[in-house]
Amino acid sequence: MKSLSHLTAPYDFFVDFVAEEVFDHHQRQEYKTINDCCGNCFIFAKKDALDKANGYFEESVYLFETCQNKHWISALCMPNISYYEYRTSNYELAIKHTNQIIGSLKYLQKNHYPYLFFSEIQQHQNIGRIYFSMDMLSLAMDECVYCLSSIVEHSKIFQSNNMIYGVPERELYNLTRYPMTIQILSETCNKLISRHQNDLAQIQYWLADFIRQILVLDFTSVSADPRYKAIDMFIGLMAELLTNDDGELQENVLLFAKDPYADKTLLKTLFKYINSAVQLPNQLSI
Numbered sequence: 001m002k003s004l005s006h007l008t009a010p011y012d013f014f015v016d017f018v019a020e021e022v023f024d025h026h027q028r029q030e031y032k033t034i035n036d037c038c039g040n041c042f043i044f045a046k047k048d049a050l051d052k053a054n055g056y057f058e059e060s061v062y063l064f065e066t067c068q069n070k071h072w073i074s075a076l077c078m079p080n081i082s083y084y085e086y087r088t089s090n091y092e093l094a095i096k097h098t099n100q101i102i103g104s105l106k107y108l109q110k111n112h113y114p115y116l117f118f119s120e121i122q123q124h125q126n127i128g129r130i131y132f133s134m135d136m137l138s139l140a141m142d143e144c145v146y147c148l149s150s151i152v153e154h155s156k157i158f159q160s161n162n163m164i165y166g167v168p169e170r171e172l173y174n175l176t177r178y179p180m181t182i183q184i185l186s187e188t189c190n191k192l193i194s195r196h197q198n199d200l201a202q203i204q205y206w207l208a209d210f211i212r213q214i215l216v217l218d219f220t221s222v223s224a225d226p227r228y229k230a231i232d233m234f235i236g237l238m239a240e241l242l243t244n245d246d247g248e249l250q251e252n253v254l255l256f257a258k259d260p261y262a263d264k265t266l267l268k269t270l271f272k273y274i275n276s277a278v279q280l281p282n283q284l285s286i
Helices: 010-022 025-046 050-066 070-076 079-087 091-110 114-133 137-157 169-195 200-214 226-241 247-258 264-279
Strands: none
Touching: 010 025, 010 070, 010 114, 010 169, 025 050, 025 070, 025 079, 050 070, 050 079, 070 091, 079 091, 079 114, 091 114, 114 137, 114 169, 137 169, 137 200, 169 200, 169 226, 169 264, 200 226, 200 264, 226 247, 226 264, 247 264
């Protein structure tokens, strides 16, 4: 086992367990070869070195087509290939391949690995990112709303007696759920604010649509952890900010800012919207 901590890197901890304890020797070697290739494709694509990335992309596609352990390779390696397609604006192909990855992840969840639910959610968020890049905001928000509502609902039915290097799979699940929720919620709000940074009416229109759809979710039902109550507070505050601006509301914002369980990323998002509203004061509120 690598010197990984399940507390700081639960997904990497899980993947290392699969590679070392679940795969046989041939599967392990196959995985390492393809994972290295896909990883290089991702690294160069992220650096905009697309010519170098393309070589690894083509090799990765060939290796995947000829590999034996397709569901696992799809789940663990091919998201890096979909990222390359996204970076090269090959959006339709990126969506197609991401949906194929989701299919493999669903299969593996049904076959003893429910923790991979979060990988499935990550892929739906990736599709949302692609739709944002395509300027298809309604479809992008549909994916983000699906992610958040699925996290709430899945938390009610998750069951596992698996041990991952002696750590209960449920512990990995709980460790992953909160940061992923924060990531999806804050990133979606920030994208909607940044996209229309000079048009308050558009910011409010799209944010209000998103917040309205997730306002019905009850994150306090997910866990007794007080951080989840703070998520509900954030969503409620955003809903209020989008419809009124009175002294009591300003006081509620300050109370949220002082809440020790309020996530700093959500707090930045909250003030990002408030700053946009202040800088564009002459536009009508919805």
